[in-house]
Amino acid sequence: MDFEYTPEQVQLRKAVREFAEAEIAPHVAEWDEGQIFPLEVVRKLGELGYMGSIFPEELGGAGLGYIDYSIIIEELSRVDGSVGIILAAHTSLCSNHIFKMGSDAQRCHYLPKLCSGEWIGCWSLTEPEAGSDAAGTRTNAVLDNGEWVLNGAKTFTTNAHHADVCVAMAVTDRAAAQHGISAFIVDSGTPGFRAGKKENKLGLRASATGEVIFESCRLGPCQLLGKLNEGFVDSLKVLDGGRISIAALSIGMAQGAYDASLRYSKLRKQFGRPISEFQAIQHKLVDMAVDIDAARLLNYRAAWKLDRGMRVTRESSMAKLFAGEAVQIHGGYGFIKDYPVEKFYRDVKLCTIGEGTSEIQRLVIARQLLKS
Numbered sequence: 484m485d486f487e488y489t490p491e492q493v494q495l496r497k498a499v500r501e502f503a504e505a506e507i508a509p510h511v512a513e514w515d516e517g518q519i520f521p522l523e524v525v526r527k528l529g530e531l532g533y534m535g536s537i538f539p540e541e542l543g544g545a546g547l548g549y550i551d552y553s554i555i556i557e558e559l560s561r562v563d564g565s566v567g568i569i570l571a572a573h574t575s576l577c578s579n580h581i582f583k584m585g586s587d588a589q590r591c592h593y594l595p596k597l598c599s600g601e602w603i604g605c606w607s608l609t610e611p612e613a614g615s616d617a618a619g620t621r622t623n624a625v626l627d628n629g630e631w632v633l634n635g636a637k638t639f640t641t642n643a644h645h646a647d648v649c650v651a652m653a654v655t656d657r658a659a660a661q662h663g664i665s666a667f668i669v670d671s672g673t674p675g676f677r678a679g680k681k682e683n684k685l686g687l688r689a690s691a692t693g694e695v696i697f698e699s700c701r702l703g704p705c706q707l708l709g710k711l712n713e714g715f716v717d718s719l720k721v722l723d724g725g726r727i728s729i730a731a732l733s734i735g736m737a738q739g740a741y742d743a744s745l746r747y748s749k750l751r752k753q754f755g756r757p758i759s760e761f762q763a764i765q766h767k768l769v770d771m772a773v774d775i776d777a778a779r780l781l782n783y784r785a786a787w788k789l790d791r792g793m794r795v796t797r798e799s800s801m802a803k804l805f806a807g808e809a810v811q812i813h814g815g816y817g818f819i820k821d822y823p824v825e826k827f828y829r830d831v832k833l834c835t836i837g838e839g840t841s842e843i844q845r846l847v848i849a850r851q852l853l854k855s
């Protein structure tokens with residue numbers, strides 16, 4: 484075992500932190516208030532190689548591993564979780580589904596542009612009636628004259644309104660339940676495909692989340708992604724990696740809240756001294772630091788295993804479950820918008836919901852424990 488970052492990882496963290504402080508921090512409040520999608524920053528992230536960090540260089544990626552990828556998401560989310568989730572949904576869900584299950588032609592067509600940030604990706608599994616029970620998908624795809632015709636609506640799709648490429652799951656054999664769902668790649672501009680209502684969210688407001696609608700949307704046979712009827716099973720594999728990115732999102736936001744809390748506790752004076760001198764406040768800081776370290780270690784274990792091609796269903800679920808809890812120390816000031824922690828508090832709620840709720844993580848971990 485080796486618990487040290489490599490010199491390259493130390494450098495990567497420094498570079499992403501500097502980028503986030505310079506390019507994101509000054510705009511966070513404005514983007515959050517106005518629900519403004521930070522398109523310019525996304526393009527810059529692409530130029531820096533962060534939009535395709537985990538994919539091979541020959542496909543336009545940076546050829547990095549999941550620990551590096553976690554570092555990138557942590558550092559972006561430390562400043563703005565919205566940027567973290569935009570990158571996570573784009574990379575772990577859309578691009579990775581194409582990378583893992585796509586044909587050579589699909590990989591070569593889509594990944595270079597997704598990795599460069601020229602194209603933004605989204606991934607649509609959830610539907611109004613199919614959330615935790617995602618196998619309850621109703622959107623359907625039927626073959627007509629050699630083309631797939633999709634009808635239905637997805638909900639809660641991150642990046643829906645800015646995506647050039649959407650990976651969407653649709654029923655292709657209703658009788659076969661979860662073995663009757665397939666994945667499709669849909670290009671923006673395809674007739675019958677559009678983003679619908681954009682949600683007005685509690686947190687992560689600079690990221691766009693909303694409906695994706697299919698109305699007699701015709702796709703050529705080469706838009707089928709992976710094997711016919713295996714799209715749902717493939718989605719579960721994609722989510723194993725996705726949960727590492729949601730854990731990194733939580734860890735980054737917790738780190739941001741902790742850094743702000745530590746700073747504040749040294750500046751805020753009550754009873755004639757900084758509140759950091761009170762043992763009760765020190766204990767809160769200690770608990771936060773321990774939680775963040777534990778979450779990070781859980782997540783790096785999952786990342787380490789995934790980099791070695793091992794299954795990480797249990798490990799990534801544990802990391803996401805543990806990391807999804809938030810802490811704050813600002814008292815009443817933490818509830819007003821002059822301080823950054825109120826935003827972390829709102830934003831981090833997503834981490835107990837997206838890519839499987841905390842209840843579902845417990846269910847997944849219990850299944851894994853009972854199997855052994």
Ligand SMILES: Cc1cc2nc3c(=O)[nH]c(=O)nc-3n(C[C@H](O)[C@H](O)[C@H](O)COP(=O)(O)OP(=O)(O)OC[C@H]3O[C@@H](n4cnc5c(N)ncnc54)[C@H](O)[C@@H]3O)c2cc1C
Binds near residue numbers: 572606609640641841
């Ligand atoms: C900001 C945001 C971004 C998202 N991005 C995406 C995205 O890009 N793509 C995408 O496909 N989806 C996305 N989602 C959807 C997300 O994955 C779902 O919201 C999540 O899976 C929960 O589904 P649901 O909201 O329908 O809740 P439900 O499944 O209706 O759950 C309601 C409650 O019941 C509990 N529950 C349900 N089943 C069980 C059970 N068997 N045992 C115990 N408790 C249970 C849940 O834990 C929860 O507490 C996003 C959601 C949000 C909020």
